[in-house]
């Protein structure tokens with residue numbers, strides 16, 4: 001029996017993936033919210049889940065430490081996608097990558113006038129590319145979270161972050177001023193594993209695909 005390892009982050013990705021895994025006949029024996037275990041066994045003796053940071057999922061799959069993984073498009077763009085197949089958009093963890101600025105900040109004028117903007121973000125590659133395409137000069141400030149704070153304390157003029165309901169922006173007197181792209185999570189596969197473990201992996205991919213399209 002071929003062993004399969006699937007890398008997932010806990011929280012929204014695990015929660016939204018659990019029904020898809022179930023459709024593929026895979027049920028975790030533990031809940032990562034209540035367990036401190038990082039390797040979770042499943043009802044299938046040959047399938048295990050590993051729980052990693054969302055932004056680490058592509059790395060585990062790239063190096064073959066996991067055969068499959070679930071990662072947001074935001075994370076995949078920052079990683080670059082080396083060594084990965086991305087066969088399926090799972091349509092889960094949907095949100096939008098946006099530029100956001102304080103309520104009073106005239107973003108459109110600043111861009112029109114060619115001002116050099118200071119942008120705080122966790123998403124350096126995507127942000128750099130977005131503003132380069134627009135021909136806007138930006139100074140990027142790398143943060144790892146709580147981006148919404150940066151414009152409030154003078155660290156940046158604006159941020160690039162993910163927005164879903166908009167309540168985090170609203171709570172911090174920010175508003176979305178530009179959409180960069182819609183985001184959802186994809187199933188990713190190690191390229192070598194797909195060749196070597198094809199007979200085990202393809203039925204899992206097909207079951208995910210059927211569950212997503214239902």
Ligand SMILES: Nc1ncnc2c1ncn2[C@@H]1O[C@H](COP(=O)(O)OP(=O)(O)OP(=O)(O)O)[C@@H](O)[C@H]1O
Pocket residue numbers: 009010011012013053054055056071072073074075093094095144162163164165183184185
């Ligand atoms: N508010 C949101 N609504 C829906 N999907 C979201 C939202 N925020 C993030 N996501 C998506 O879910 C994925 C996982 O988010 P999660 O909050 O679990 O990790 P993270 O905190 O962004 O990453 P890390 O732990 O590596 O810093 C993100 O990569 C993104 O694709």
Ligand SMILES: O=P(O)(O)OC[C@H]1O[C@H](OP(=O)(O)OP(=O)(O)O)[C@H](O)[C@@H]1O
Pocket residue numbers: 145146161162163164165166167168169
């Ligand atoms: O528009 P909203 O529905 O308010 O969602 C947006 C928030 O969601 C994400 O954070 P998350 O909840 O993942 O927190 P984290 O970045 O600290 O993990 C994102 O970084 C925003 O802060």
